[in-house]
Amino acid sequence: MKLLSNNLFHQLVSRAIRTDYLENLTGFAWLILQPLMLLAVYAFVFTTIFKARIPDAAGVSYVPYLAVAFWPWTAFSESILRSANAISANAALIGKVAFPGELLPLSTVTATFVMHMAGYLAVLLVLQLMGTDIHWLGLLGAIPVLLFMFIFASGLALLTSALQVFVRDVAQILPPLMTFWFFTTPILYSSSLLPDKWASVIKLNPMTWYVERLRDFLLLGNYHWSISDLLVPSFSILVFWASLVFFRRCSGHFEDFL
Amino acid sequence: MRPLVRLQGISKFYPRVHRPGERLRAFAALMAGREPQDGVEVLHDISLEVSAGQSFGIIGENGAGKSTLLKVLTGVITPSKGSVEVNARVAALLELGAGFQPEFSGIDNIKMKASLLGMSSKQLDRRMDDILAFADIGEYVYEPVKHYSSGMVVRLGFAVVAASDPELLITDEVLAVGDESFQKKCIRWIESFLAKGNTLLMVSHSMYLVQKLCTKALWVHQGRARELGDVFPVTQAYLAYHEEKNALEKQQRHAHDGGSGLYCVRKFTFLGHSGNEDPVIRHGEDLEAELILSSPDGRPPVALFGVMRADGTPVYGVASDFDGITPERIDDRLFRFRIRFKSLQLLAGSYSIRGHAMDPEGMRLCDSSEHRFTVSGQSREMGFIHLPHQWNGGD
Numbered sequence: 001m002k003l004l005s006n007n008l009f010h011q012l013v014s015r016a017i018r019t020d021y022l023e024n025l026t027g028f029a030w031l032i033l034q035p036l037m038l039l040a041v042y043a044f045v046f047t048t049i050f051k052a053r054i055p056d057a058a059g060v061s062y063v064p065y066l067a068v069a070f071w072p073w074t075a076f077s078e079s080i081l082r083s084a085n086a087i088s089a090n091a092a093l094i095g096k097v098a099f100p101g102e103l104l105p106l107s108t109v110t111a112t113f114v115m116h117m118a119g120y121l122a123v124l125l126v127l128q129l130m131g132t133d134i135h136w137l138g139l140l141g142a143i144p145v146l147l148f149m150f151i152f153a154s155g156l157a158l159l160t161s162a163l164q165v166f167v168r169d170v171a172q173i174l175p176p177l178m179t180f181w182f183f184t185t186p187i188l189y190s191s192s193l194l195p196d197k198w199a200s201v202i203k204l205n206p207m208t209w210y211v212e213r214l215r216d217f218l219l220l221g222n223y224h225w226s227i228s229d230l231l232v233p234s235f236s237i238l239v240f241w242a243s244l245v246f247f248r249r250c251s252g253h254f255e256d257f258l
Numbered sequence: 259m260r261p262l263v264r265l266q267g268i269s270k271f272y273p274r275v276h277r278p279g280e281r282l283r284a285f286a287a288l289m290a291g292r293e294p295q296d297g298v299e300v301l302h303d304i305s306l307e308v309s310a311g312q313s314f315g316i317i318g319e320n321g322a323g324k325s326t327l328l329k330v331l332t333g334v335i336t337p338s339k340g341s342v343e344v345n346a347r348v349a350a351l352l353e354l355g356a357g358f359q360p361e362f363s364g365i366d367n368i369k370m371k372a373s374l375l376g377m378s379s380k381q382l383d384r385r386m387d388d389i390l391a392f393a394d395i396g397e398y399v400y401e402p403v404k405h406y407s408s409g410m411v412v413r414l415g416f417a418v419v420a421a422s423d424p425e426l427l428i429t430d431e432v433l434a435v436g437d438e439s440f441q442k443k444c445i446r447w448i449e450s451f452l453a454k455g456n457t458l459l460m461v462s463h464s465m466y467l468v469q470k471l472c473t474k475a476l477w478v479h480q481g482r483a484r485e486l487g488d489v490f491p492v493t494q495a496y497l498a499y500h501e502e503k504n505a506l507e508k509q510q511r512h513a514h515d516g517g518s519g520l521y522c523v524r525k526f527t528f529l530g531h532s533g534n535e536d537p538v539i540r541h542g543e544d545l546e547a548e549l550i551l552s553s554p555d556g557r558p559p560v561a562l563f564g565v566m567r568a569d570g571t572p573v574y575g576v577a578s579d580f581d582g583i584t585p586e587r588i589d590d591r592l593f594r595f596r597i598r599f600k601s602l603q604l605l606a607g608s609y610s611i612r613g614h615a616m617d618p619e620g621m622r623l624c625d626s627s628e629h630r631f632t633v634s635g636q637s638r639e640m641g642f643i644h645l646p647h648q649w650n651g652g653d
Contacts, residue, residue: 007382008373015359015370096352097374098333166285168278252336253288255329257275 008099012107013114020082021115032119035074039067042188054190060219064132067123068218069187069211072146075116076153076207077178083108083157084164084171091258101251102244105161109154117146124218138217145213148233152206155240158247165250165257187211206232261343262426262457263308263331268340270301270326270481300326301337302481308474310346310425313458315468315489317496318478324461327478328352328430331459346457349375349424351415358411364399368418375422385421392443393417408435420447426457434464445471465493466569494568501628521559521615524592525550526627541606541635541644545599549613549627552591558584560616561595562623567642568608568630579620603644606635 021031043063046052054065083105087094090104128134164170185207191199202208209232216222273284274297284297301323308314316324329335330342332350357374358367368389372382390399393413395406403411412435419427433444448471452458462468468475468489475492477485485492529546531537539545551559564575578585578595585593595613608630615625637644 007378008376010379011370011373015362015366019361093357095329095334097357098348098350099374166281166288168281250288252333255335256272257281257284 006103009103009107009110012103013110016107016111017115020111031115032122035071035116035119039063039070042066042070046188052189059133061132064127064134064219065190065215066188067127068215071116071120071123072149072214073182073185073187073207073211075113075120076149076210077182078116079109079112079153080156080160081174081178082112084160084174086157086161087165087254088258094258095255101254102158102247105157105247106154109150109157113146113150113153132219135218135221138219138221138223141217141223142214144233145210145217148236149210151240152210152236155236155243158240158243162243162247162250162254165254181205181207185211203228206235261307262310262312262346263306263459264341264343265304265306265331266341266343268301268304268306268327268330268337268342269299270323270330270335271297271299271338273297300481301330303340304478304481304483305340306476306483306486308426308457308459310457311452311455312474313452313472314460315472315475315493316459316461316478317463317465317468317475317493318484322478323481324478325352325430328428328459328461332428344426346426347376347424348426348428349419349422350428350430351419352428352430358403358415360404361402363402364393364395364406364414367403368399368414371415371418372422375418375424377422389417389421392420392447394440409437409440412436413440416444420451424456426459427451428459430461431463433462433467465497466571469493469569497569520554521617521624522552523549523613523615523625523627524552526613526629528629528631529596536630536632538632538634539602541604541633541637542601545602545611545631547597547611547613547629549595549597550588551585551593551595551615551625553593553618554591556590557618558587558593559618559624560620561585561597562614562616563597564612564614565599565604566610566612568610571642573604573609573642577616577620602633603646604633605637605639605642605644606633607642608632 043066046066047062052062054060054062086104086108087101093099094101124134160170160174184202185205186194186202191202191208191212194202209228213229216224273280273287275281275284304327306314316327318324326335328350329352330337331344332348332352333342333344334352357371359370362370368386369379369382372385372389373379377385393399393410393416395410395413398406398410399414403414406414412433416433416436427448433441436444445467448458452471458471460468460471472489474487475485475489476483477492477496485495526549527547528537529548547563549561549563551561553559560577560579562575562577565573567573576597583595585595588594609632610628610630612626612628614623616623
């Protein structure tokens, strides 16, 4: 990958990390606090009020079950929401300097993933200390899964950031869309709780595979293989490739619309 | 010589994208590969070939499409029609501080700008001292760029561009911001850059700079290439166009206010040279001019004469009140001034002389008129004026 050796890409990522997370103390604290607070609220609502149970997960309590899926989702959704404006926010740069524009959304996604993955690792450690049995060997499976999720997020970020230049509504439509996606992904619940009809529908959502695989690897120690292990990563790569082609086709015309 | 840059039939059409509907339609047209329905054509069928080692000035009025042309050249925008071919390591300085993040320090922005120009971090480490020395803004490099003056921003930008070792430098009227000594430094740098066989493409409104740095020029007028060729004929045609435009505007202004309420130039002529041709004066001859001014309130106005070289460099100026001259009164409102420059010491070349009408206090310039003249001569002296001198010593 030429990207990893690209100095401009390094600069953009470190700039994104600094402005978004490290510039002020609250930014950094917020990074951990915000998902932690949401996690606490969801845990309270679902364990105390709704008395949610997880039938298929013997011995795993609700909070780790939720946390393992929730952090990667946060990275995924936040990276897309953040990078939707990556092009329009850098209009001055796009119109004056010739450089590969795709580096802007890609660096935003990378910065978001780097920061949230650090948080994810911390959460896993905390869960272990609180007595949850984390399958550390499962990281060998979880890391490729997260990598494919990163590729998927990068593809969607390229698509939305390019679309946002032409259709200004994208930034408005995206947050409710991500909320909808959040609830149609088995993060707060387990897909095994759904009636069969809906369980097969929800399997069409690629994010279902991601969160379930992470739980399989890290919590349940379930390393069985299925056809989805081939389909979803391939689909993610396809989305990335198609979005990159779309982005490059548009990028010469960004300036006309900014 | 291999062409470094080749533009063929470049047109650029900006779609109208103000309302959401227009944006969608333009976007749909773009996706379908069609021409957008309505919009503004900024460039029309421009072709240009630049060989290695040439220096090209791009001139034209505001809004003529010069900057758009540079953007097409650098690949920032895609032309609607035509092809762009650039075979060189390009460094472009299209706007001062493009790519600078105001919140970050100068050092951080140097790193960013350098990476935008394709420098690796190792290369930057080696050249950092050169950049800081060239920019010469001292401890300010550790301050956020938002506290910089525009001159400091351009210093930083140019310093990084200079360090990036380009083969083709593209600049868009950025030098105008720097102070005198920095401008000189940049010009010296560009001259040595050109002497090494590199190539320059610059947009400027300063004909002086264009003539100094460029060998070729392109005059862009309303999105079209109006003239293309050697720098002197093109810039002179461009200046002549402006003269005409100004004269036309002045006529209209005169017609508008009927010449009243202001001190006006009524007549400005050379004495002893009849006809409409620009007079030719031999070096050492006298030059005599007559200026008739009108005064709306009957008070005698002040006349100001200025002599300048064809490129606008001032040579000499003198006003009637400097010398305590009172004009000859022709009638209630008309006054005649005559001036004789004895044994004219200007060297051969093209010059112009302006006669200005000023208010009686000599404070406000109210009206002007200009004539060109040519000085002929055989002397090999350099410059534009003969300084009386004598050589001392020796046998």
